[in-house]
Amino acid sequence: MALIKASMEVEQRKAERRSLVSWANVRPYAMISPAIIVFCLFFIYPIGYMIYLSFHEWNFVSPTKEFVGAANFTYLLADRDFREVIVNSFIYTFASVFLTISISLLLALWLNRSGTIYSFMQASIFSPHIISLVSVSMLWMWIMDADYGLLNWALNLIGIESVPWLTSPDYALASLILVAVWKGIGFNTLVFIAGLQSIPKDLYEAAELDQTPPWRRFLRLTVPMLSPTLFFLTIIGLINSFQVFETINLMTAGGPINSTNTFVYYIYQNGFQFFKIGYASAAGVVLLVILSVLTVVYFKVLSKRVHYR
Amino acid sequence: MKTPPIFKAVNGLGLILLFIIFAMPFIWMASTAFKTLGETLTFPPVWIPETFQWGNFAQAWSSGPFLKYFFNSVIVTLFILILQFATIIPAAYAFARYNFPMKNFFFALTMICLMIPSQLIFLPVYLNLSSWGILDTIWGLILPFATSAFGIFLLRQSFMQVPEELLEAARLDDATEWQIIRKIMLPLAKPVLVTLALFSFIAHWNDYFWPLVMTTNDTARTLPLGIAMLRQVEGGASWNIVMAGNLLLVLPILIVFFFAQRHIIRAFVYTGVK
Structure with a gap:
């Protein structure tokens, strides 16, 4: 009897544990599943679908998607417009990131002080960052208006002739870069300031004791200690600038004569205006490759840590 | 070591210039939002409109x-x-x-x-x-x-x-x-x-x-x-109406930013650094 009872107890405990264990086993999956489902539906599956479409020809209405192999990609490479798009994207990206980061670094060194004036200035230059790109675009279109705009008025004041900011293919891309720099400086400066403030004070005290001249202190101490911040801002800047769309769509619509057409706008044009879905997808795949390379570089270097000392 | 006054002056001028670069566009937007269409088409520009055209906001809203x-x-x-x-x-x-x-x-x-x-x-x-x-x-x-x-x-x-x-x-x-x-x-x-x-x-x-x-x-x-x-x-650009609408979009965010400045900046910079 005792034996049976004991074995029953063991069985019961096992069953209890099994039900407990099974819920504890399932629970983590239940908790992550809503997020994972959204990821699969709206991120992973679309990426796969885009790659699939890039090997097909489709105009969005026709019932069949015709398999064309790599034809979309060969067209893409032969397309003069697309070559311009690539050149524009690279100029826009590198110019805006380089300018934003170097100006921000200087501003950070200058504005990294305590006091009401300095925190007010930090907030002022940050304000464009939280404003809709619609507002920024509209505002700058008006400021850059060739005839009645503020910018040309200011230039005339100091004796420079009016510039056709957005209406000339020679200036339009540069104008968009200017807007990107204006919008981006505040955020970059504040991140740099946060980086500067995280440098241990005693390092500077030691440098002062050694009577290191200021410029040397900057090159040998500040720059190396800021390198993780610098790297982070550069990569994030590159990734974001490659995807520029809003200012282009609102301010120039890729023109004049294709001079400001960049990746995402080109995909948008081909997909939504010319209904060349396969072709647009192929351009999307090229963008995917570029962004992936940047991301991989980012994580590679991050794991090695561009780091202190 | 005392900062020479010339540095202080240059520093102050620099701060003012920087402020102009970032504040002037917003002031320009606000100023335009209250102008008549005619006043937006004058050059050199008028900064303070003769009468404030509050109707611009209603017109933007109802368009x-x-x-x-x-x-x-x-x-x-x-x-x-x-x-x-x-x-x-x-x-x-x-x-x-x-x-x-x-x-x-x-x-x-x-x-x-x-x-x-x-x-x-x-x-x-x-x-x-x-x-x-x-x-x-x-x-x-x-x-x-x-x-x-x-x-x-x-x-x-x-x-x-x-x-x-x-x-x-x-x-x-x-x-x-x-x-x-x-x-x-x-x-x-x-x-x-x-x-x-x-x-x-x-x-x-x-x-x-x-x-x-x-x-x-x-x-x-x-x-x-x-x-x-x-x-x-409107076909052509009625910048006074566009800027009135724009002001309606920007103002709430700027007001929130004014009061929660510290939080917002910390949020963005913190997530930026991470």
């Missing part, structure tokens, strides 16, 4: 179904925030606190989604939404953002910092996992939650790209789209 745009913006942003918190919190807790088979796989999946921008996948998502029949509904604007990889990543970091002993003690007191999340985890992660909410609110309230590509008519359009369309309404 499209702006009440609808406004409601759409509110509903879309609100739903995104609610859904994000509902999906982020359990996922972040599971990733931070449980060990389970395939955990690394699912976390890697999350990190991949963190790196996929909406600007890359809008075309296939558009085609999917269209075949699911939710194009031109607010769901097309909400569901793709029902969770946030960034949010999961950030909140997981914060949840991992809570010492295990605290959870053990709570479990000994028969606390359920839900109680642990609600009573221990969330209060400790409050700064991160505030950051995420601010971040998400500003991003989706301002968003122009997604509503632009996912809507073909006014049923689901949001405020930024409406403001952008002001430019096309």
Whole structure:
């Protein structure tokens, strides 16, 4: 009897544990599943679908998607417009990131002080960052208006002739870069300031004791200690600038004569205006490759840590 | 060592110049919003309009179904925030606190989604939404953002910092996992939650790209789209009306920024540094 009872107890405990264990086993999956489902539906599956479409020809209405192999990609490479798009994207990206980061670094060194004036200035230059790109675009279109705009008025004041900011293919891309720099400086400066403030004070005290001249202190101490911040801002800047769309769509619509057409706008044009879905997808795949390379570089270097000392 | 007065003067001039570069566009916007059409077409420009044209705002507002745009913006942003918190919190807790088979796989999946921008996948998502029949509904604007990889990543970091002993003690007191999340985890992660909410609110309230590509008519359009369309309404550019509408879009954000400056800056810079 005792034996049976004991074995029953063991069985019961096992069953209890099994039900407990099974819920504890399932629970983590239940908790992550809503997020994972959204990821699969709206991120992973679309990426796969885009790659699939890039090997097909489709105009969005026709019932069949015709398999064309790599034809979309060969067209893409032969397309003069697309070559311009690539050149524009690279100029826009590198110019805006380089300018934003170097100006921000200087501003950070200058504005990294305590006091009401300095925190007010930090907030002022940050304000464009939280404003809709619609507002920024509209505002700058008006400021850059060739005839009645503020910018040309200011230039005339100091004796420079009016510039056709957005209406000339020679200036339009540069104008968009200017807007990107204006919008981006505040955020970059504040991140740099946060980086500067995280440098241990005693390092500077030691440098002062050694009577290191200021410029040397900057090159040998500040720059190396800021390198993780610098790297982070550069990569994030590159990734974001490659995807520029809003200012282009609102301010120039890729023109004049294709001079400001960049990746995402080109995909948008081909997909939504010319209904060349396969072709647009192929351009999307090229963008995917570029962004992936940047991301991989980012994580590679991050794991090695561009780091202190 | 005392700073020579010449440096102080140069420093002050520099600060003023910097302020002009960043404040002048906004002052210009406000000034234009109160002008008559004629006053926008004078050169050199008038800074203070003769009479303040308050009617510009009414004209901007009535040049499209702006009440609808406004409601759409509110509903879309609100739903995104609610859904994000509902999906982020359990996922972040599971990733931070449980060990389970395939955990690394699912976390890697999350990190991949963190790196996929909406600007890359809008075309296939558009085609999917269209075949699911939710194009031109607010769901097309909400569901793709029902969770946030960034949010999961950030909140997981914060949840991992809570010492295990605290959870053990709570479990000994028969606390359920839900109680642990609600009573221990969330209060400790409050700064991160505030950051995420601010971040998400500003991003989706301002968003122009997604509503632009996912809507073909006014049923689901949001405020930024409406403001952008002001430019096309009148044919030529009535910049006074456009700027009046623009001011309506910018002012709430600037006012919020003025009062919650410290929080907002910290939120953005913090998430930037991480």
